[in-house]
Amino acid sequence: MVFSMTGYGQSTQEIGGYKISMEMKSVNHRYSEIVVRMPREWTCYEDRLRRMVQQRIVRGRVDVFINKERAGESTSSVEINMQVVDAYMQAAEQLRQKYGMSGHVDVNELLRLPDVMTVREVTTWSDEQLQACLEDGLSEALEGLCRMRAIEGSHLEQDTKERLARLEAIHAELVEWAPVVVTDYRAKLKQRLEQLADQHLTFDDAKYGMEVAIFAERSNVDEELTRLKSHLQQFNQLLSSNEPIGRKLDFLIQEMNRETNTIGSKANHLELVNRVVEMKAELEKIREQVANME
Template sequence: MSFSMTGYGQSAVQFGGYKVQIEVKSVNHRYCEIMMRLPREWGQMEDSLKRLIQDVIKRGRIDVFMNKEQDTGQVPSLKLNHANVQSYLQAGQELTERYGMNGNLDIHQLLALPGVMTTEQPSALADEEEQAQWQQILGQGLQEALQNLLQMRAREGIHLANDLRERVNLLEQHYRSMCELAPTVVEEHRIRLKQRLSELQDGSYHWDDSRISMEIAVFADRSNIDEELTRLNSHFQQCKLLLESNDAIGRRLDFLIQEMNREVNTIGSKANHLALVNHVVEMKAELEKIREQAANLE
C-alpha cells in the first residue's frame, strides 16, 4: 500500500485533572522532519515522543501540537497563601501608620485579591513517578493521533497510486505505438531518399547504390531506439511493482521518473519521424503529471 505524505490526526487524553488535546499534521517533505509544540514542563519528553513518530512515518514534515487545559469537570483544591495574606495586611497597616489612611480589609475584599488563594495542582512535574505517568499517557494519546493520521494518509495514498497506475498505462500505450513505428522509420527514410533522388535525376549522372546503402545504414544506426525502448519498458514494470509495495516508495519512484524522462528525451533526439516525436511530446507531458503526483507519496 502506498501512503500519501499529507494527513491529519487528533486525540484527547485526561490525567491529573487536566485534558490534553493532541493534533498531528503532515505535509510533503524530502526527509522526515518533526516539529513539536509542547508545554514547557514536557520538553524533556520530546525525544521519546519523536521516536514514536519515526517508528511509523518515514518521510514528510510532521507538526505535533499538544495543549493542556484544566479539566472543567474537576474542581481544583484551593489553598490559602498565608505569605501573600500577611503581605497584604502589612501593606494596609503601613498605609495607616505612614499616610494616616483609615479602613480595614474584610474577608470578602481579602479573598478577591490576586494570589490569596492558590490551587494545589503543581504546574510542573512533581517527581519521577508523575513524569513517567505523564509520559505513558502522552505516548498513548500520540499513538492514537498517529493512527488517525496514518488512516488518512493511506486513503489518500490509494487514490494517488490508482491515478499513477492509470498514467503508467497511458505511457505503455504510447510505448507500444512507438514499438510498432520504430521498424518502419528506416524503410520510410529509404523510400523518401530514393524519391528525392528520382526527382533530381535528369540522366546526367549515375546513382551509386553502394553509397545510398551506406547512407541508409548510417541513418539506421543513428535512429535506432531499441535499447531505449527496452529500458523504458523495464522502468514501467518497476513502477508497477513499487505501487504495489508497502514500503516508502517516493524517492525510488522519483528516480524512476527521472530515468524514464532521460530515455524519452533520447528517443526524441534520435527519432527522425513525426509520429514518434508526437508520442515523445505526449509522454513527456504525462511524465510531468506523474512527477507532480509522486511528490505526494511517502
Template sequence: MSFSMTGYGQSSLQFGGHKISFEVKSVNNRYCEVVLRMPRDWTGYEDMLRRIVQNHIKRGRVDVIINRELTDGAADGQALNRTMVKAYLDAAEILSREYGFPGELTLRDILSMPGVMELKEETPLAAAAAPSEEVAELLKKGLGLSLEALLEMRAREGGYLAADLSRRLDHLEELHAGISALAPLVVNEYREKLRQRLSGLNDGSFPWDEHKIGMDIAIFADRCNIDEELTRLYSHFGQCRALLLGGEPAGRKLDFLIQEMNRETNTIGSKCNHLNIVNLTLDMKAELEKIREQAANLE
C-alpha cells in the same frame, strides 16, 4: 501500500483532573521533520515522542500539538502564585515609571500570564513535572491514537494517488507500444524518401551508386535505433508499479525513476527523425510531468 504525506489525526485522554488533547498533522516535506508543541513542564518527553513519530513516518513535516486544560470540578488543583503576580506588577510599574509606557494591567491580563496559576503539589500533574513513567505512558498512548488516525488518512489518500499513477502508467505503456510499432518503419520510410529524392535529381546522366546509398541508410538506421531506450522505459514502468505495490516509502525512488524516464523519452525524440514518434514522445513527456506532480505527494 503507498502513503500520502498529508494527513490528520487527533485524540484526547483524561488525567489528573485535566483533559489532554493530542493533534497530529502532516504535510509534504523532502525529509522527516517533527515539530512538537506541548506544555513546558513536559518538554523532557520530546525526544521520546519524536522517536515514536519517526518510527511510523519516514517523510513529511509532522506537527504534534499537545494541549492540557482543566476539566469541570478540577479547579481546586490550581493555586495562585503570588510571587509571580508581584513580579509582573513590579515589572509593569518599572516600565511605566522609567520608560513611560501607558496603560494598566487588568485582571484578565494577569491571569493569562505564564506561571500565575500553578498546579498544587499534591495533584498528579504537579508531581509529574519531573519525568515520570505514568505521564510517559499517557503521552505514548495519546500520541499513538492520533498517529493511528493520521496513518489511516495517509493510507487512504495514498491509495487514491497510487490508483491514479497506475492509470497514468497504463497510458504511458500505450504510448510506448505506439512508438515500438512505428520504430521499425522509420528506416523503411527514410529509404523510400531517399530514393524518391535521388530519382527527382537524377536526369539519367549519372548512375546510382547503390553501395553509397546502402551505407547512408545503414548509418541512419544505427543513429535512429531506439531499441535500448524502449527496453529501459518498459523496465522503468515495471519498477514504478512494484514501488506502488510495495510496503516501503516510494516517493524518492519514484522521483528518480521519473527523471530517468524523462531522459529516455528525450533521447527517443532526438534520435528518431519521425513526426509521429516525436508527437508520441511529447505526449509521454506531458504524462510524465503529471506523474511527477502526483508522486511528489507520496511518502
C-alpha cells in the same frame, strides 16, 4: 501499499481535571522532519513522543501540537518568596534612612511587587501517569493520521497505475513505429534522388545505401526503448511493495524522462515525436503524484 505524505489526526485525553488535546498534520517533505509543540514543563517527554512518530512515519514533515486546558476545578497553592520580601523591606528601610522618607510598606502593595507571590497549580498525577496519558493520546492521533495517509495513498496508487498503463501502451507504439522510421526515410530519399536524376546527376546505389545506413544508426532507439521498458517494470514492482517508495519512484521518473528525451532527439518521424510528447506529459503528471508519496 502506497502511503501519502499528507494526513491529519487528533485525540483528546483527560487527567487530573485537565483536558489534553493533540493534533497532528503531515505534509510533503523530501526527508523526515518531526516538530513537537507542547507546554514547556512537559518537554522532558518530547524525545519519547518523537520516537513514537518516527516508528510509523518514514518520510514527510509532521507537526504535533499538544495543548492542555482545565476541564473542571483545579487545586492551586500560593507561595510567598520570603527572600524577595526581605530584599524589598531592606530597600525601603535604606530609602527612609538616606532620604528621610516616611511611611510604611503596605501588605497589598507588597503582594503586587514582582516575584513576591507565586501561584502554583497542584497536580494530582505522577510522572508515569502523565507520560502514559501523553503516549495514549499520541497513539490515537497517530493512528488517525496514518489512516488518512493510507486512504490518500490508495487514490495516488490507483491514478498512478492508470497513467503507467498508458505509458506502457505508448511504449508499445514506439516499439512498433521505430522500424518504420528507416523504411519511410529510405523510400523518401530514393524518390528524391530519382526525381533529381538527369544527365548530370545519376542515381548511385552504393551512396544511397550508405546514406540509409548512416541514418538508421543515428536514429536507432532500441537501447532507449529497452531501458524504458525496464524502468516501467521496476515502477510497477515498487507500487506493489510495502516499503516507502517515493524517492525511488522519483529517481525512476528522472531516468524515464532521460530516455524519452533521447528518443525525441533521435526521432525523425512525426508519429514518434507525437508519442514522445504524450509520454512526457504523462510522466509529468505521474511525477506530481509521486511527490505526495511517502
